[in-house]
Amino acid sequence: MATDATAEHRSLTFLRIAVALQTSAIFFQAVTAGVLLSSSHGEVLHSAGARVMYAASMLYVLAAILAWRPGGGSPRPILYASGFLALASVQVVLGIAHKPSLHVPLGVLMFGLSVLALAVGGRRASTSISRSGRA
Incomplete structure (x- = not known):
């Protein structure tokens, strides 16, 4: 039983790290978007950040699957991660098509959703761990 609780704790920790990485990557994108408007170096930074953000989104999906299947958690985070x-x-x-009128608001929405997933996921993880008897 202690092994199950440890596995669940590890998978939830990995999930929280994945969401935190995604959130910080999106924040980096907002910063580099500002640099993009004022400097020629901004395009390179924003392009590199886009790759990192996309990889972080894929890592979030993987972490959600691992938290669900081996960890015995809820499958709901998989839906959130896939939607993200x-x-x-x-x-x-939208970024490749140079549609800033849609790209920028969607980026703001994504940042808000990612912060919300980080906040709600952290609350759920601490509730789940306290229910399993771990402090």
């Missing part, structure tokens, strides 16, 4: 990966895909397409 879909939004990230749309965001990339």
